Amino acid sequence: MPGDDATRLGALFDAHAAPVWRYVVHLTGDRAGADDVVQETLLRAWRTPRILAQDPETARSWMYTVARHIVIDEARSARHRREIAVAETPESAVRDATDAIFDALLIEEALGVLSDAHRDVVVRAYFGGLSTVEIAADLGIPEGTVKSRLHYGLRALRLALQERGVTR
Known part of the structure; x- marks a missing residue:
């Protein structure tokens, strides 16, 4: 059975990871953050066996919805509001002597x-x-x-x- 789970998980990833990743990048513009959202989306799909039993297009639609909700939740989170994205790491402040x-x-x-x-x-x-x-x-x-x-x-x-x- 564990080998069967690995096969099913690999098939799930192969079938849906790339389209969901592109969708999340389109929503956020964040390629690195998209990886985390896709991972969480696939994990939720894996934990919901009825989704895996459905038609692949229906399952993908469900995953797009889940990914969108994860992106929205992340944008609303307190952690996200305190973080400021910058292009370069700021220089450490030098105290005026x-x-x-x-x-x-x-x-x-x-x-x-x-x-x-x-x-x-x-x-x-x-x-x-x-x-x-x-x-x-x-x-x-x-x-x-x-x-x-x-x-x-x-x-x-x-x-x-x-x-x-x-x-x-």
Whole structure:
């Protein structure tokens, strides 16, 4: 029986796939999408044995109707409405570095207001990525002192940035 099914499926494909495909391309203009519609149409025909038992012309008319409904359903689907077909893949956006440059200049200027001790700790922590333990070891000062300088340095940095128009 499985060999018989394969033979019948092959006959169904041979008899109807090309005309249904041309019909779908005529409806949509989409050659690649037509393949999917034809596959779904033939699958539905395969699942409906009464269609296969009918006259080939009647079966093909049924398949044209099914294909048309599949095309309409696809056009109405939410997925289709969100997709935008383009001829070429868009280039990836390159972020303008101007804002980053101005931000860096603003931060550098605000860091200049801090005392050397506070600036050294803030820069090592936030730009160097060091922990308070690592900063304390590098500078040869107690960890508590690093935490205190970091706290007061960030507070002064926030005030300096607010004076320059940066708000929270």
